[in-house]
Amino acid sequence: MSDEFIALSVPNLKGNELKYVTDAVETEWVSTAGPYVSDFEKKLAEYVHVPAAVSTQNGTSALHISLMLCGVTREDAVIVPTLTFIAAVNPTKYIGAEPIFMDCDDSLCMDPVKLKKFCEEECDFTDGKLIDRATGRHIKAMVVVHVFGNMADMEAILPIAEKYNIRVVEDATEALGTYYTEGKFAGRFAGTFGDFGCYSFNGNKIITTGGGGMIVAKNPEELAHAKHLTTQAKADQANFIHDEIGFNYRMTNLQAALGLAQLEQLEDFIKTKTANYNQYKEAIDKIEGLHVQDFRPGTRSNYWFYSVVFENDETGRDALIEELKENHIQSRPIWGLISDQLPYEGARTYDLVKAPWYWKRVVNVPCSTNLTSEGVDRVISVIRNFMS
Numbered sequence: 576m577s578d579e580f581i582a583l584s585v586p587n588l589k590g591n592e593l594k595y596v597t598d599a600v601e602t603e604w605v606s607t608a609g610p611y612v613s614d615f616e617k618k619l620a621e622y623v624h625v626p627a628a629v630s631t632q633n634g635t636s637a638l639h640i641s642l643m644l645c646g647v648t649r650e651d652a653v654i655v656p657t658l659t660f661i662a663a664v665n666p667t668k669y670i671g672a673e674p675i676f677m678d679c680d681d682s683l684c685m686d687p688v689k690l691k692k693f694c695e696e697e698c699d700f701t702d703g704k705l706i707d708r709a710t711g712r713h714i715k716a717m718v719v720v721h722v723f724g725n726m727a728d729m730e731a732i733l734p735i736a737e738k739y740n741i742r743v744v745e746d747a748t749e750a751l752g753t754y755y756t757e758g759k760f761a762g763r764f765a766g767t768f769g770d771f772g773c774y775s776f777n778g779n780k781i782i783t784t785g786g787g788g789m790i791v792a793k794n795p796e797e798l799a800h801a802k803h804l805t806t807q808a809k810a811d812q813a814n815f816i817h818d819e820i821g822f823n824y825r826m827t828n829l830q831a832a833l834g835l836a837q838l839e840q841l842e843d844f845i846k847t848k849t850a851n852y853n854q855y856k857e858a859i860d861k862i863e864g865l866h867v868q869d870f871r872p873g874t875r876s877n878y879w880f881y882s883v884v885f886e887n888d889e890t891g892r893d894a895l896i897e898e899l900k901e902n903h904i905q906s907r908p909i910w911g912l913i914s915d916q917l918p919y920e921g922a923r924t925y926d927l928v929k930a931p932w933y934w935k936r937v938v939n940v941p942c943s944t945n946l947t948s949e950g951v952d953r954v955i956s957v958i959r960n961f962m963s
């Protein structure tokens with residue numbers, strides 16, 4: 576069997592990337608103006624079936640702008656997941672607001688049952704404001720992450736947000752291409768349910784611009800405001816008149832050239848990811864003590880990341896990662912819980928049970944779009960030998 580290195584999640588740039596980037600260089604449109612930026616925004620908006628989108632430097636800046644536009648201030652609180660990448664939560668602190676860490680369910684996304692219980696039992700709802708009784712803070716927004724490309728339970732989460740007047744920022748940075756196939760939301764894409772939806776094109780995401788992000792929004796005026804804030808809030812471009820504190824968060828034409836070429840291949844990438852997922856699942860579910868975590872029924876997932884779960888044993892995780900490494904295969908544990916990390920020491924948490932359980936038991940295995948079926952077999956055989 577081949578001994579070639581298998582990476583966890585790396586870019587796949589075999590389409591029109593070089594052509595478009597060369598064009599951007601040859602025309603000398605390399606910065607934040609240039610035709611690829613607006614073209615990429617337009618094509619991405621079309622892909623997720625919304626009227627418009629605004630590009631950003633990365634997913635983190637998209638989330639930062641979105642939370643600001645939800646009206647979150649340093650007096651407020653934001654409900655966030657504890658089991659996710661820290662970039663979903665840091666923007667709350669950029670603003671100076673406080674996070675309230677919520678548990679996940681078996682989808683690894685925010686648990687709507689606990690969310691509801693928290694709002695009902697821990698908060699007061701007066702004058703249209705949900706107040707966390709323990710801190711007195713107004714809960715103005717929540718960040719819902721579609722973890723690993725799996726759709727969060729939007730059917731259950733949205734009515735809770737509506738009832739308690741909580742604005743929703745969808746962190747769809749891992750879930751571009753995921754949509755409902757059944758139910759009242761059939762055809763709706765991850766990122767298009769909340770007040771704002773954020774995408775990322777970081778190097779490990781399903782499509783990449785090297786680094787980059789995108790914002791979509793329910794309200795076109797708020798989306799226009801987002802664009803204003805990403806471009807230094809210029810009120811009068813010619814005379815350098817600015818009417819707010821803005822940011823330099825705009826994507827460059829070079830990044831967008833890559834993005835456009837990547838977007839052309841997105842559906843093919845999802846096909847490969849789906850096939851590889853199914854191959855893993857078929858084999859690993861047969862191994863005693865392990866399974867591959869499901870994606871939500873009634874959705875077409877983008878199958879971005881695959882989670883192998885140790886069902887009974889929490890000692891296997893690190894040993895398996897080590898064993899894979901010895902076989903030149905890259906893997907990783909799921910993220911350390913954000914509420915356990917130093918910058919969030921003492922933060923408000925609510926009944927965290929499943930998140931710590933999964934944290935100890937999940938290994939993410941290679942899922943690049945250039946991973947072949949033979950590659951998947953090699954990973955499976957190392958896992959099988961490890962477990963026997």
Ligand SMILES: *Cc1c(COP(=O)(O)O)cnc(C)c1O
Pocket residue numbers: 633634635636659660662663720746748749774775776777786787788
């Ligand atoms: C990647 C990611 C981000 C941040 O995106 P960047 O483009 O890397 O800034 C935010 N949230 C989650 C859940 C992510 O996986």
